[in-house]
Amino acid sequence: MEEIVLFWFRRDMRLHDNVGLYHAIQTGKKVLPVFIFDTAILDQFPSKDDRRIQYIYQALTQMNEALCPLNSQVFVYHGQVIPTFDYLLQKYPISAVYTNTDYEPQARKRDSAVQALVAQKNIAFYSFKDQVIFETNELLKSDNTPYKVYTPYAKLWRSKLTEQHLIDWTITLNEGNFVPKDKEVALPSLIKMGYNTPTIKNVKPPVFDRSIIQNYTENRDYPALDATTHLGMAIRFGTVSIRTCVKQAIRDNDTWLSQLIWREFFMSILYHYPSSxxxxxxxxxxxxxxxxxxxxxxxxxxxxxxxxxxxxxxxxxxxxxxxxxxxxxxxxxxxxxxxxxxxxxxxxxxxxxxxxxxxxxxxxxxxxxxxxxxxxxxxxxxxxxxxxxxxxxxxxxxxxxxxxxxxxxxxxxxxxxxxxxxxxxxxxxxxxxx
CATH class of the missing domain: 1.10.579.10 (DNA Cyclobutane Dipyrimidine Photolyase, subunit A, domain 3)
Known part of the structure; x- marks a missing residue:
């Protein structure tokens, strides 16, 4: 049976400009695209009308629509991560696991456990920087300690930014890239997973309203104006890439760019000081x-x-x-x-x-x-x-x-x-x- 590689979607719910997916496809082996509705996370958010679950579900639906003409799909599972990987390793001839790095404390523990599991079977685990421009130890003070103050962090962030950091990792997809679809692994319904019928419908791909972004500095503090980007969910769940957002901010509004840098500053703090x-x-x-x-x-x-x-x-x-x-x-x-x-x-x-x-x-x-x-x-x-x-x-x-x-x-x-x-x-x- 022909060896394949597994790509694991998490905070990167898109087929375009996705670093880990790009590298998985570049192996030349068929890619098994996987998403796991992780019950360890879902149990912390018990609302049956959780809009975030609906958003993820619709992002998966849209990816499936794009993969269908390629005779493939996202293979979606609902359960705990380690037992799901146990099952996948038994079912498929997986030679490597590809994913994009998650920096939160619990996610790091989860990923370490998956890496240890696949290592027992001599399977490689590759993780890529995708949801940030600069990660972990890329921006440190001269004494190699993390920044604790935003302003000098942001100054270094801006000074280190190059076009190389903003590469578009989109790759043309074709039928030969992916494991063929499997009717037995259909996207489970929200109701089957314990959620109600969606209250948000037809989540469209993120749209950059340039007039809002260009006037962001003047209007962003006035809630009645509805003058913010409304890209929070898209950035959080990765239906848009951070590189796309930064390029747009550089083009249209420096204040919004500062907000995107604050996001990475807080991620750096949590990474280096998980107890916080x-x-x-x-x-x-x-x-x-x-x-x-x-x-x-x-x-x-x-x-x-x-x-x-x-x-x-x-x-x-x-x-x-x-x-x-x-x-x-x-x-x-x-x-x-x-x-x-x-x-x-x-x-x-x-x-x-x-x-x-x-x-x-x-x-x-x-x-x-x-x-x-x-x-x-x-x-x-x-x-x-x-x-x-x-x-x-x-x-x-x-x-x-x-x-x-x-x-x-x-x-x-x-x-x-x-x-x-x-x-x-x-x-x-x-x-x-x-």
Whole structure:
């Protein structure tokens, strides 16, 4: 039986400009394209209407539509990773496994386990840089330690960037590239996997709206304008390549490029300091005496704090899985500073709700808001939600869109008065950081 190679899709749900897939095809052997709905991950996100699962499912459907004329498909499995690989190694004459590197702590453990498993059968495991421009140890300080501050990291990132980093790894596909389709490995239905019928339909390939990107600097802070790229999910799940995004940003908007560099900075921090996923980067912040009032946390989750900018953001999140970036900062600061609730509670809630949830960025931004991150806002910087509203939603368009009872007696009174909450937070932080 002819030897084949396996390509394992993860955060790279596309056939174009995919580094690992390119190298798998270049072997000249038939490629078995595999995706695993990993129950170890899915069990952490129990919602039966999870839009992220629907998005992945539609990305798989679109890849299958592209592979069908080539008499192939993505071979999709639902279960634990190691038993799935055990099965695949028994069923197919696999000579090597190809994939793109994932830098999250749990993903690294999973990949190490797969690598060890295939090594027992003398099968090579090749992993490629695909979801970042610079990975792991490519950007280090002169003493070979990782950067902990964004600005010098970003400066080096920009200075090291060359055209070589932005190569398009697209390769012309033909029928001879892939293992033929197998009717017995049809894409399992969402319902069969325990999910409801999709609520999002026909996810189109990511589109770069150049007018939005070109005006991003001026408009990005105003949630009523809907003037951000909405590429978060596409970047998170890899239906667009980061190289394509960086090329577009270089062409159209440097502020957006800075945001893409922040993404890689947070990935670098999580890679080098994996404990920061659950622990304050600045360990002295573990001394803060959080109030962790569950009733107030529930009110924050529901968007019932009495602060319209906060409530609009949380209701947008709950209803759509999306929240405007400026508003994410306001709601995070409010939870941590006004209510003195542990940032980890908010991070976990966002993990359940955000369509574009990314561990590194979410943890990095929550720790930034709490003041406990590596390059964070100082603890005494406490946003006034009412002033933020006047500045970024002065006509109240965003608020009225998400809070129909706003301006009536049905709208809730504020949970806490700003000045009191600010002083309480300053006291708690000062005591913890003595």
């Amino acid at each position: 996923a659950r622990a304050c980067f600045k360990s002295e912040y573990e001394n803060i005496k959080w109030r962790n009032n569950e009733v107030e946390f529930e009110a924050w989750c529901k968007g019932e704090t009495g602060y319209p900018f906060v409530d609009a953001g949380m209701r947008e999140l709950n209803q759509t899985g999306y929240m405007h970036n400026r508003v994410r900062m306001i709601v995070a600061s409010f939870l941590v500073k006004h209510l003195l609730i542990d940032w980890r509670w908010g991070e976990a809630y966002f993990a359940q709700k955000l369509n574009d949830y990314d561990l590194a960025a979410n943890v990095g931004n929550w720790q930034w808001a709490a003041g406990c991150g590596c390059d964070a806002a100082p603890y005494f910087r406490i946003f006034n939600p009412s002033e933020q509203q006047k500045k970024f939603d002065k006509d109240e368009q965003y608020i009225k869109r998400w809070i129909p009872e706003y301006g009536t007696e049905d709208y809730i009174a504020p949970l806490v008065e700003h000045k009191f909450a600010r002083e309480r937070a300053l006291t708690a932080f000062k005591q913890a950081l003595k």
